[in-house]
Amino acid sequence: MTVSARALLDGIQAELGPHDDDNRLIPLITAGKAPLAVFAAIAAEEQRITSSDWRSFHAIAARAEEPHARVFFGGLPPGERQANGMLDALVAAAGPDQGMELPRAGCQAYPAYVAWLAMHAEPSAAAAGIYSNFTAWGRYCKAVAEAMRTHYDFDDLACAFFDFFAAEVPEIEQRALAAIQAGLDTGRLKPNEAHLYARLFQNYELMFWNTLADEFST
Incomplete structure (x- = not known):
C-alpha cells in the first residue's frame, strides 16, 4: 500500500522536530541579546540566498516531468523575488554588513544544497525535503519579526521579509502535497530519499543560523 503524502x-x-530548537541564534534575538549588526548580516546573506533559490526553483521546475511538481516549484520563484526586494528596507534600518566582505560559507551552504537538489534530485522527493522544513523556517521568521519590534524598534518595512515568510500560505501546502502524492503514486519518490533530503536541508538551515550565532555571540 502506497503511503500518503x-x-x-x-x-x-x-x-x-526534536532538532528544530538546535537553532542557537533565535534565542539570542528573542531575548534581545543579539547585536543590531546581526540583522545586517542576515540581510546580506539572504540577498544572495533568495537570488540563488530563485534560479534553483526555476531550474527544478523546468526539469520536472510531473505536472504537480512543476506547479509546486514554479510557484516558488515569485516569492523569492518578492522577499529579495523586501531586504532593502532591512539594510536601510540595520546598516550594511560590516562583519564580512565575503559571504559566510556556513550561511551559503544552504542555497548551494538547494542548487544541488535542483540539478540532481527527483523533484517530488525534493519537494518533500524542502517543504518539510517550511514550518520551522516560518516559526523562526515569526520569532525574529516579533523580537525586532519588541527589542530593536524596527518598523514594519524593516520586518517585512520575516513577516512574509512567517505567514501561512495554504496554496503552497496544497501544491506540495499534490507533488509529493504524485511522486509516491508513480513510484518516482523514494521515501528514504525524501527523509535524507529533509534531514540535510534542516542541517544546512541550522548551519545558516548557527554560523551567525557563533559570530555574534562572542
Whole structure:
C-alpha cells in the first residue's frame, strides 16, 4: 500500500522536530541579546540566498516531468523575488554588513544544497525535503519579526521579509502535497530519499543560523 503524502510529511517532521530548537541564534534575538549588526548580516546573506533559490526553483521546475511538481516549484520563484526586494528596507534600518566582505560559507551552504537538489534530485522527493522544513523556517521568521519590534524598534518595512515568510500560505501546502502524492503514486519518490533530503536541508538551515550565532555571540 502506497503511503500518503501527508503521512510521509508527518513522519519526516516527527524526525526533524526534536532538532528544530538546535537553532542557537533565535534565542539570542528573542531575548534581545543579539547585536543590531546581526540583522545586517542576515540581510546580506539572504540577498544572495533568495537570488540563488530563485534560479534553483526555476531550474527544478523546468526539469520536472510531473505536472504537480512543476506547479509546486514554479510557484516558488515569485516569492523569492518578492522577499529579495523586501531586504532593502532591512539594510536601510540595520546598516550594511560590516562583519564580512565575503559571504559566510556556513550561511551559503544552504542555497548551494538547494542548487544541488535542483540539478540532481527527483523533484517530488525534493519537494518533500524542502517543504518539510517550511514550518520551522516560518516559526523562526515569526520569532525574529516579533523580537525586532519588541527589542530593536524596527518598523514594519524593516520586518517585512520575516513577516512574509512567517505567514501561512495554504496554496503552497496544497501544491506540495499534490507533488509529493504524485511522486509516491508513480513510484518516482523514494521515501528514504525524501527523509535524507529533509534531514540535510534542516542541517544546512541550522548551519545558516548557527554560523551567525557563533559570530555574534562572542
